[in-house]
Amino acid sequence: xxxxxxxxxxxxxxxxxxxxxxxxxxxxxxxxxxxxxxxxxxxxxxxxxxxxxxxxxxxxxxxxxxxxxxxxxxxxxxxxxxxxxxxxxxxxxxxxxxxx
Amino acid sequence: xxxxxxxxxxxxxxxxxxxxxxxxxxxxxxxxxxxxxxxxxxxxxxxxxxxxxxxxxxxxxxxxxxxxxxxxxxxxxxxxxxxxxxxxxxxxxxxxxxxxxxxxxxxxxxxxxxxxxxxxxxxxxxxxxxxxxxxxxxxxx
Amino acid sequence: xxxxxxxxxxxxxxxxxxxxxxxxxxxxxxxxxxxxxxxxxxxxxxxxxxxxxxxxxxxxxxxxxxxxxxxxxxxxxxxxxxxxxxxxxxxxxxxxxxxxxxxxxxxxxxxxxxxxxxxxxxxxxxxxxx
Numbered sequence: 001x002x003x004x005x006x007x008x009x010x011x012x013x014x015x016x017x018x019x020x021x022x023x024x025x026x027x028x029x030x031x032x033x034x035x036x037x038x039x040x041x042x043x044x045x046x047x048x049x050x051x052x053x054x055x056x057x058x059x060x061x062x063x064x065x066x067x068x069x070x071x072x073x074x075x076x077x078x079x080x081x082x083x084x085x086x087x088x089x090x091x092x093x094x095x096x097x098x099x100x
Numbered sequence: 101x102x103x104x105x106x107x108x109x110x111x112x113x114x115x116x117x118x119x120x121x122x123x124x125x126x127x128x129x130x131x132x133x134x135x136x137x138x139x140x141x142x143x144x145x146x147x148x149x150x151x152x153x154x155x156x157x158x159x160x161x162x163x164x165x166x167x168x169x170x171x172x173x174x175x176x177x178x179x180x181x182x183x184x185x186x187x188x189x190x191x192x193x194x195x196x197x198x199x200x201x202x203x204x205x206x207x208x209x210x211x212x213x214x215x216x217x218x219x220x221x222x223x224x225x226x227x228x229x230x231x232x233x234x235x236x237x238x239x240x241x
Numbered sequence: 242x243x244x245x246x247x248x249x250x251x252x253x254x255x256x257x258x259x260x261x262x263x264x265x266x267x268x269x270x271x272x273x274x275x276x277x278x279x280x281x282x283x284x285x286x287x288x289x290x291x292x293x294x295x296x297x298x299x300x301x302x303x304x305x306x307x308x309x310x311x312x313x314x315x316x317x318x319x320x321x322x323x324x325x326x327x328x329x330x331x332x333x334x335x336x337x338x339x340x341x342x343x344x345x346x347x348x349x350x351x352x353x354x355x356x357x358x359x360x361x362x363x364x365x366x367x368x369x370x371x
Contacts, residue, residue, distance in 0.1 A: 001233065004367070006260070017118070017150055021229045032256045062263070063256075083267035090365050091242050091273070097116070097238040098368040100249065109361050126371075129282055129322060136353040142361065237360040239247070239368060 002093035006032040006100070009044045014099040019047055024054035027089055029081070031060040035067060038078045045075050052077045060086060112143045114235035117152035121171065122162065127155045128170045130241025135173070138180040145184035146177065147231060149191045156187065156202040156220065171203070178207030178219050185219045188228045244268050245363035246278045247356065249370030251286030252301035253294070258287050261369040262304055269312050277315045277359040278305070280348075282370065285323040288316065290345035302345045309347030316348045317355045 003022050009015040015037045018028060028051065030037050037044045038059045048057055058079045064071070071080055081089065090096050115134045121127040138144045148156055160171040177185060185205060192198060205219035223231070232238060246265050250257035265275055280287050292302040309316050318328055324337070330344040344350060360366050 006257075006369075013150060014118075020225055021149075021232055023229055023233050031260060083263045084271065086264060087244075087268045087271055087273065090244070090268075090367055095236065095238065096365050096367050097232065098240055098370070099118075100240040100368060100370040111361055113357075113360065126282065132321065133281075133353055133356065137357045137360075140354065140357045140361065142357070237366055239360070239366070240370075241249075 001026045001095045001097060002089050003028045004096065004098040005030050005034040005037065006098070008033040008036040009042070010036065015044060016047070018099045019051050022051075022055060027056045027058065027093055029058045029060065029086065029089060031063055031086075035059045035063045035069065038074045039069070040073055040075045048075050048078070058085075058089065110141065110143055111236040112145070112234065113137050114145050114147055114232065114238045116147045116149070116232070116238060116240045117155055118150040118240060120151040120154040121160070122165070122167060126241050127152075128168070130239075131170065131173055133239065133241065134182065135176065135180050138177075138182050144180075144182045145186065145231065145235070146182060147186045147188070147228065149188040149228065151195075153187055153191045153195060153197060153202075156185075156205070157197070158201060158203045174203055174205060177205060181207075183207050183219065184221070186221050186223050186228060186231055188225060189222050190225050192222065242365065243274050243276050243363045245276050245359035245366040247366060247368040247370075248278060248280045248284040248287060249282040249368065251283035252292065254283075255371055257369040257371065258284070258301055258305075259299075261367075262301070262308070264367060264369070265314075266308065269308075275312070275314060276363050277317055277355065279356045279359055280316070280318045281322055281353075281356065283322075283326065284370070285318045285326050285328045288318040288323070288345050288348035288350075289328050289343045291343050292345075306345050306347040314347070318344070318348050318350045319356070320350050320352055323350055 005015045007014040058081045061080045119126045162169040206216040208214040248261045252258045329342040330350045334342040
């Protein structure tokens with residue numbers, strides 16, 4: 001499943017809940033304010049590193065760029081994708097859920 | 101509705117409700133989607149987690165805030181053939197609630213002499229993960 | 242592949258409509274069929290032609306109308322959500338005795354059933370919102 005999270009984990013618990021309820025093999029895509037969750041120095045870093053053991057975590061590049069976050073500031077193992085790759089993720093994974 | 105396109109296909113729809121009622125209208129409009137969806141003869145289930153569990157709190161009365169009290173509509177879920185309503189136990193516990201705080205929703209089981217049965221199933225995070233994984237179309241409201 | 246898109250927020254307050262637009266554009270560029278874009282909640286406000294942003298900003302409504310024209314997209318505004326928020330087409334204007342309508346080109350107003358139908362028909366439904 002592709003899980004899309006669009007909220008900062010410092011404001012809402014969407015990312016936390018998504019990480020709690022997503023299964024091995026799923027992909028998690030952080031978009032909009034969700035990209036703040038991938039900051040290496042952030043509170044969620046430990047939980048995301050744990051998730052990377054059996055899930056992939058991606059951030060939407062255009063949203064990262066808009067927010068002035070250098071790719072070097074992200075948690076190791078988090079992939080940066082563009083809108084074309086966002087579409088590919090949605091197509092490759094059998095289902096999609098947006099944690100609105 | 102275009103029957104020729106939809107007839108025969110039955111997908112598992114899961115409506116994931118994570119917001120409290122009244123402060124915003126996502127809960128009300130989300131419930132409307134679920135009820136319409138059930139009329140399409142799809143397999144419809146509801147999931148309540150995080151602040152969404154507050155939607156099912158008993159005794160809601162909007163009389164003094166002047167908004168529509170749609171909480172009574174949840175009682176219609178059973179009539180619309182929605183037989184699976186899941187509430188995550190962890191979400192309840194973190195908010196100091198238990199199943200006794202929730203509306204006693206029921207459905208009439210046509211396979212069991214129309215006996216009234218409880219609609220709400222309190223499930224663990226593990227079970228909720230499985231329920232999400234087994235669904236085809238998942239919409240969060 | 243058949244995709245459907247759900248937009249739950251209005252323009253200019255949330256990024257949802259922008260994200261949905263970029264996703265839809267990328268999907269079309271890859272040759273996927275976007276069978277419907279459904280606008281719900283405040284998302285119905287994407288469909289008013291009275292939107293007038295400053296000239297140096299993107300025109301979110303026109304952008305959707307334009308995409309619909311070029312790709313024969315089905316942009317559907319939920320009738321119940323639209324009535325609550327004052328998004329009106331000619332039929333709704335007549336039916337409710339209003340003195341005007343404001344639906345933008347390429348959008349149509351229809352029932353929630355269109356969202357469910359899209360969920361049934363599409364291989365994937367991708368939602369954007371708050």
